[in-house]
Amino acid sequence: MFGNLSERLVETFKGLRAKGKLSAADIDSTLREIRRALLEADVALEVVKTFIAAVRERALGDEVSKALNPAQQVVQIVQEELIVILGGEARRIQFAKNPPTVIMLAGLQGSGKTTLAGKLALWLKEQGQTPLLVACDLQRPNAVNQLQVIGERVGVPVFAPEAGNGSGNPVNVAKDSIKHATQKQFSVVIVDTAGRLGIDEELMKQANDIRKATDPDEVLFVIDSMIGQDAVNVAKAFEDGVGITGVVLTKLDGDARGGAALSVAQVTGKPILFSSTGEGMDAFEPFYPDRMASRILDMGDILTLIEQAQKSFDEQEAMAMAEKMAKDAFTLEDFLEQMQQIKKMGSIKNMLAMMPGAGKLKGQLDNIDEKEIDHTEAIIRAMTPKERRDPKILNGSRRLRIAKGSGMTVTDVNSLVNRFEQAAKMMKTMAKGGNPGIPGMPPGMGRAAMPKQNKGKAKKGSKSGNPAKRAAEIAGIQPPKQGNAGSSFGLGG
Amino acid sequence: MFWRKKNKAAEQAVVQEPEVIVSEVIEESIAPAPEAVVEETSIPNEIPPVEEPVVEETLAEEPVVEETLAEEPVVEEVADEEAPVELVKVELPKRTLTQGFKAVFSRIKFDVENLEELEDVLIQADFGVQAAEDIVSEVKSRAKRAGARTEAELKQILTELLSEKLSRTDSALNLDSGAQPYVILVVGVNGAGKTTTIGKLANYLVEGGAKVTLGAADTFRAAAVEQLETWASRSNSEVVKPNIEGQDPAAVAYEAVEKAIANGSDVLIIDTAGRLQNKQGLMDELGKIRRVIEKQLPISEVLLVLDSTTGQNAMTQAKAFTEVAAVTGIALTKLDGSAKGGIVYAIQDQLDIPVKLVGVGEGINDFGFFDAKDFASGLVGEK
Numbered sequence: 001m002f003g004n005l006s007e008r009l010v011e012t013f014k015g016l017r018a019k020g021k022l023s024a025a026d027i028d029s030t031l032r033e034i035r036r037a038l039l040e041a042d043v044a045l046e047v048v049k050t051f052i053a054a055v056r057e058r059a060l061g062d063e064v065s066k067a068l069n070p071a072q073q074v075v076q077i078v079q080e081e082l083i084v085i086l087g088g089e090a091r092r093i094q095f096a097k098n099p100p101t102v103i104m105l106a107g108l109q110g111s112g113k114t115t116l117a118g119k120l121a122l123w124l125k126e127q128g129q130t131p132l133l134v135a136c137d138l139q140r141p142n143a144v145n146q147l148q149v150i151g152e153r154v155g156v157p158v159f160a161p162e163a164g165n166g167s168g169n170p171v172n173v174a175k176d177s178i179k180h181a182t183q184k185q186f187s188v189v190i191v192d193t194a195g196r197l198g199i200d201e202e203l204m205k206q207a208n209d210i211r212k213a214t215d216p217d218e219v220l221f222v223i224d225s226m227i228g229q230d231a232v233n234v235a236k237a238f239e240d241g242v243g244i245t246g247v248v249l250t251k252l253d254g255d256a257r258g259g260a261a262l263s264v265a266q267v268t269g270k271p272i273l274f275s276s277t278g279e280g281m282d283a284f285e286p287f288y289p290d291r292m293a294s295r296i297l298d299m300g301d302i303l304t305l306i307e308q309a310q311k312s313f314d315e316q317e318a319m320a321m322a323e324k325m326a327k328d329a330f331t332l333e334d335f336l337e338q339m340q341q342i343k344k345m346g347s348i349k350n351m352l353a354m355m356p357g358a359g360k361l362k363g364q365l366d367n368i369d370e371k372e373i374d375h376t377e378a379i380i381r382a383m384t385p386k387e388r389r390d391p392k393i394l395n396g397s398r399r400l401r402i403a404k405g406s407g408m409t410v411t412d413v414n415s416l417v418n419r420f421e422q423a424a425k426m427m428k429t430m431a432k433g434g435n436p437g438i439p440g441m442p443p444g445m446g447r448a449a450m451p452k453q454n455k456g457k458a459k460k461g462s463k464s465g466n467p468a469k470r471a472a473e474i475a476g477i478q479p480p481k482q483g484n485a486g487s488s489f490g491l492g493g
Numbered sequence: 494m495f496w497r498k499k500n501k502a503a504e505q506a507v508v509q510e511p512e513v514i515v516s517e518v519i520e521e522s523i524a525p526a527p528e529a530v531v532e533e534t535s536i537p538n539e540i541p542p543v544e545e546p547v548v549e550e551t552l553a554e555e556p557v558v559e560e561t562l563a564e565e566p567v568v569e570e571v572a573d574e575e576a577p578v579e580l581v582k583v584e585l586p587k588r589t590l591t592q593g594f595k596a597v598f599s600r601i602k603f604d605v606e607n608l609e610e611l612e613d614v615l616i617q618a619d620f621g622v623q624a625a626e627d628i629v630s631e632v633k634s635r636a637k638r639a640g641a642r643t644e645a646e647l648k649q650i651l652t653e654l655l656s657e658k659l660s661r662t663d664s665a666l667n668l669d670s671g672a673q674p675y676v677i678l679v680v681g682v683n684g685a686g687k688t689t690t691i692g693k694l695a696n697y698l699v700e701g702g703a704k705v706t707l708g709a710a711d712t713f714r715a716a717a718v719e720q721l722e723t724w725a726s727r728s729n730s731e732v733v734k735p736n737i738e739g740q741d742p743a744a745v746a747y748e749a750v751e752k753a754i755a756n757g758s759d760v761l762i763i764d765t766a767g768r769l770q771n772k773q774g775l776m777d778e779l780g781k782i783r784r785v786i787e788k789q790l791p792i793s794e795v796l797l798v799l800d801s802t803t804g805q806n807a808m809t810q811a812k813a814f815t816e817v818a819a820v821t822g823i824a825l826t827k828l829d830g831s832a833k834g835g836i837v838y839a840i841q842d843q844l845d846i847p848v849k850l851v852g853v854g855e856g857i858n859d860f861g862f863f864d865a866k867d868f869a870s871g872l873v874g875e876k
Contacts, residue, residue, distance in 0.1 A: 110684025228804020
C-alpha cells in the first residue's frame with residue numbers, strides 16, 4: 001500500500017540532490033513525507049507535530065544550507081532528534097541502598113507484564129541478584145498460576161499467598177511481600193500487577209495504593225510496541241495515576257514499527273529501560289535508541305547489511321574481476337566464483353530481509369529460489385575447464401553430457417549459457433561506462449554476476465559501490481530505490 | 494444464523510424468562526471478580542439472539558419451534574441488528590472521540606474547505622493517514638453536494654459516511670455451516686484477549702442453551718490452559734485439555750474436535766496461543782491446526798482477536814492471519830479503554846473482513862456484536 005519512508009524520500013529527493021541547496025519548500029515537502037512515515041509508525045499525532053516543528057527549525061538553519069548534501073542532512077537531523085527523544089536519559093535500573101529493591105510493573109491488559117516479570121527476574125538473577133516475584137494480579141483468571149509457572153521456569157521463587165481469580169487484596173499481598181523479602185533476604189522484589197485501563201479510576205487508585213504500600217524504587221510502565229495513537233492517553237494516565245520511573249517496550253520481535261516508543265518517551269519524559277524481544281525467557285535486552293529510531297523511520301538495518309556484504313566481497317578479487325570483464329575475458333569459471341561469493345553472504349532471503357521496507361516484500365522474497373544458484377553451480381561444475389573458459393564450443397552432444405552430469409535438462413543448460421552470454425555482454429558494456437538494460441535475467445542468476453563488476457566500477461567513479469544495492473538487485477526487487485535509500489541518507493557506505 | 498439440535502426445553506425457558514437468568518449471571522460474575530466492570534446495559538442484548546432458533550434441523554425435531562417461527566418470521570437480520578445496537582453502546586471510547594469531534598466543530602468556523610482538524614481527529618482514532626485523508630475528501634465533496642453548512646449537518650454527513658462504509662451483511666456470527674458442532678477457531682497476537690473473548694462467547698452461547706466445548710490449544714503460554722478452564726467453569730462449558738504439558742496444539746485441537754463430536758456439543762471453540770504474525774514457524778503451526786480440524790469438521794468461523802489499542806500494525810496482523818488461517822471475522826477487544834479502534838475501518842475496507850464481536854471489559858457479559866451505525870454515531874458523537 002505505502003512505500004517505506006526511504007523510498008518516498010528518494011522520490012522527494014529526485015532532482016534535489018543536484019541542487020545542493022534546499023529551499024524552505026523542499027524542506028517542507030521532505031518533512032511532509034517524514035510526518036506521514038511517523039504517523040504510519042503509530043507515533044502520536046501531537047508528538048509528531050512538535051517533533052516536525054523542531055526538525056524544521058533546525059533544518060532551516062545554517063546547519064543544512066552549508067551541508068554538502070542537504071537532503072541527507074535533513075534525514076540526519078530527523079534521526080538525531082529521534083534518538084534524543086528515545087534515549088535522552090539512558091539509564092539502568094536504580095537499586096535501593098538498602099535491599100530489597102522494589103520494582104513494580106504496571107500497564108494495560110495484555111501488554112505482557114507477567115511474562116516480562118519472569119524475564120526481568122531471570123535477567124536480574126544473571127546479574128547476581130536474588131529476585132522475588134510477587135503475584136499481585138489477582139484479577140485475570142490464573143494470572144497467579146501463570147506467574148508461578150514462569151517463576152519455576154526461570155528458577156525464581158514466587159510470593160503468592162492469594163490464589164487470585166478475583167479474590168484477595170493485591171495491596172495487602174504487596175505489603176506482605178516486602179516483609180517476606182526482607183526476612184528472607186531477597187535483594188529485588190518484582191511486583192506484577194493486574195492489567196488496567198488508564199480511564200479506570202478505581203483500578204488506577206488501587207495501583208497507586210500498591211505503590212504507596214511498597215514504596216518502589218522503580219515503577220516500570222509496560223507497553224505493547226504495537227499500540228497505536230492511544231499510547232499518549234495511556235501513558236499520561238499511568239504517569240498521572242501511578243507515577244512511573246521508566247518504560248519497558250514489549251513484543252518488539254513483531255513487525256510493528258513501534259512509534260509508541262517515541263510517544264511514550266516524549267509524553268512522560270521517562271527513559272525506556274528495556275525491550276522484550278521474543279518468546280523465550282531470555283529474550284530481553286536493554287533498549288537501543290538508535291535501532292529504534294531506524295525502525296520507526298523504517299530505514300532497515302542497513303549498516304549491518306553493509307558490514308556483512310563487505311566481509312564477503314574481497315576488494316582485490318573484485319578489482320581483478322572488473323578488469324577481466326572490461327577485457328571481455330569473463331568466463332563461466334568467474335561466474336561460478338561470483339556465485340560462491342554470493343552464497344558466502346548467507347541466505348539471500350535473509351539478507352534481503354534486512355533491507356529497508358523488506359517487510360512489505362515478504363511475498364516477493366518467498367519467490368526467490370535459492371536452489372537456482374545450486375542448480376547453476378551444478379551445471380557449471382559438470383563442464384570441462386575448457387568449456388567453462390569458452391562456452392562457444394558447447395555443441396549439442398556436450399550440452400547433453402553436461403545436462404546428464406549435473407542432473408539438469410538440456411534446456412536448463414541452454415538457458416544458463418544464454419544468460420551467461422547476455423550477462424557477459426552487459427558487463428562489458430557497463431565496465432566501459434554504459435548503462436544497459438538487464439535483459440532476461442531471472443532472480444538469483446544474472447544479477448549475481450554484477451556485484452564485483454560494480455565494485456570495480458566504483459573505483460572508476462561510478463555511483464554505485466554499495467553492496468547493499470547490489471544485494472537488492474539480485475532479486476530484481478525495486479532495484480535502484482532500495483539501494484539509493486542507504487547511500488543518499490548517509491547511512492550506507 | 495444458528496441453532497442447535499437439542500435442549501429445546503431449556504431454550505424455551507430462556508426465551509420466556511430472560512431476566513431471571515441474566516440477573517443470576519450478573520451476581521455470579523461479580524462474586525469471583527469484584528473488579529469486573531459489569532455494564533448493565535449489555536445484559537438484555539445477550540438474550541435476543543436466543544429468540545431465533547430458526548434453523549431447518551430444529552424443525553424436524555421439535556414442532557414447537559414452528560410457533561417461534563410464527564412469532565418471529567424475520568430470521569437472521571432482526572437478531573443481528575438488535576444485538577449490536579445496544580451492545581455497542583457500552584463502549585466508553587466514544588466519549589473521548591466525541592470530545593475530539595466537538596473540539597473540531599467548536600473551535601474552527603465551519604468551512605467545507607478547511608477540514609484538516611477532522612483529519613487529525615481521525616488519525617488520532619487510529620484510522621491511519623490514508624483512510625483519514627480519504628474520509629475527509631469524501632466528507633468535503635458530500636458536504637458540497639448537499640450544501641451543508643452547519644456543524645450538525647457536517648456531523649451527520651460524517652456519521653452516514655462512516656456507517657455506510659462499515660455496514661455489511663455478513664457481520665453476524667456464522668453458525669450455520671452445516672455440520673455440527675460448529676467450530677470457531679480463535680487466533681491473534683499475544684495479549685489481544687483471545688482467552689477472555691472465548692470465555693464470554695462460550696457463556697453467551699451456553700445461556701442460549703447451546704452445549705459448548707472449549708479446546709485449549711494454547712499449550713505454550715504458562716497457565717493458559719488453566720485460564721481457559723476457569724472460563725469454562727464460569728460459563729458451564731466443557732474443556733478439552735492437552736494430555737501433557739506443551740503438547741502439539743494441533744493434536745489438542747484434533748482431540749477437541751473428536752470430543753466435541755462425541756459429547757454432542759453444538760459449538761466447539763478452539764483457543765490458540767498468541768503469535769506475532771511475522772513468526773513464520775508459529776504461523777505455519779496455526780495453518781496445521783486449521784488443517785487438522787478441517788479433517789473432521791468444517792470451520793464455521795475463524796475469529797481474529799484484535800486489541801483496539803493496536804495501531805497500524807493491526808492491518809499487517811489481519812493480512813498475515815488471513816493468509817494462514819482464512820480469518821472470517823474480527824473480534825475487537827478492549828474498547829472500554831480510551832482507544833477507538835479506527836484501524837478496523839481500513840481493515841474492513843481493504844481486506845474485506847467484517848468486525849463481528851466487540852469486547853468491552855473483563856466481566857463475562859462485557860461483549861457485544863458489532864454495529865456499524867452505532868460505531869459511527871459513537872465516534873462522531875451523534876445519537
